[in-house]
Amino acid sequence: MNWILVYEKELNSNHLIQLTGERHLHIQTILKKNLNESIQVVIPGSGNYLFQVHSISENSTTLEKTESLPNVLKPLDVxxxxxxxxxxxxxxxxxxxxxxxxxxxxxxxxxxxxxxxxxxxxxxxxxxxxxxxxxxxxxxxxxxxxxxxxxxxxxxxxxxxxxxxxxxxxxxxxxxxxxxxxxxxxxxxxxxxxxxxxxxxxxxxxxxxxxxxxxxxxxxxxxxxxxxxxxxxxxxxxxx
Incomplete structure (x- = not known):
């Protein structure tokens, strides 16, 4: 996957999200992201964003929403x-x-x-x-x-x-x-x-x-x- 998909409801009031399981493993083993590095995130119904790696542990990665991005494509409303x-x-x-x-x-x-x-x-x-x-x-x-x-x-x-x-x-x-x-x-x-x-x-x-x-x-x-x-x-x- 090129983007990490998260839902708006998963974010807390400080725009942070703690990821475990498949998404955490993908960030650490495939994307190989380190602390403070940026990750492309797609939020269904909202748009495209950059998140920053806020913290890392053995079982989870915490991301912080930092800025919005232009939408990468225009959906096909067919x-x-x-x-x-x-x-x-x-x-x-x-x-x-x-x-x-x-x-x-x-x-x-x-x-x-x-x-x-x-x-x-x-x-x-x-x-x-x-x-x-x-x-x-x-x-x-x-x-x-x-x-x-x-x-x-x-x-x-x-x-x-x-x-x-x-x-x-x-x-x-x-x-x-x-x-x-x-x-x-x-x-x-x-x-x-x-x-x-x-x-x-x-x-x-x-x-x-x-x-x-x-x-x-x-x-x-x-x-x-x-x-x-x-x-x-x-x-x-x-x-x-």
Whole structure:
């Protein structure tokens, strides 16, 4: 991690925080910081800061907030829909969402055979930790909103979306930079990523009958995390 992530509620009234466990070990063994040296810190919902090493012991490192920094990136205020992926893929999607500061992520079980994935801690108690890992990597301070919709109808959700739904499929029209550069893209659009096996014919028919735009990131099959990374990177280059 390039940044140490702390929460505002962890700071005391003197702007000090005592870190133990993984964060303490990272500062001492990876960053190799000594007394009075500076550390980059990201505070979710607040921004980027420099903290100074105030004291060190065998089991903890105490940091003091010293100054604010310009935000390292502009978060991507996009809304993303995923057909519930395998937990190992889900970890990567959450990491990317935290790294780029995606506004909202929705997980839906679109296929009966993937409902078993809901039992994974990736979509439960461990979910926030993967977002935090991404934020610690890039310094993004916008904590994504993640919705694990275990029982809701995904078709009803898409039909009721207050804006434009864009379905990503390799058979669609090419997703252009001009399209991504639209001012309202981040505010009104929901981008829909399907299962790695591809959308079924009846699902494609549903999209067309619903008037959803179908666009492609390219004519090759990509794993979900690679397609998502490519999409976010294109958007990042335009917005930043």
């Amino acid at each position: 809304k993303i829909f995923f057909s519930l992926p395998r937990p190992q893929t889900g970890k990567k999607l959450l990491h990317l969402s935290g790294g780029y500061g995606v506004h909202s992520v929705y997980f839906f079980g679109t296929d009966s055979k993937n409902k078993e994935y809901w039992t994974s801690p990736v979509y439960g108690k461990d979910l926030n930790s993967y977002l935090e890992t991404g934020m610690s990597q890039t310094g993004n301070s916008q904590f994504p909103n993640v919705h694990a919709e275990k029982n809701a109808s995904w078709r009803s959700f898409l039909k009721s979306w207050k804006g434009k739904v864009v379905v990503l499929d390799r058979e669609g029209e090419t997703l252009s930079k001009d399209f991504l550069n639209l001012k309202e893209t981040e505010e009104k659009f929901l981008f829909v990523f399907g299962p790695e096996s591809g959308w079924k014919p009846d699902e494609i028919l549903f999209f067309k009958e619903s008037g959803f735009k179908i666009l492609s990131l390219g004519k090759i099959n990509l794993r979900t995390e690679f397609a998502y990374s490519a999409f976010l990177h294109q958007l990042f280059l335009i917005k930043n």
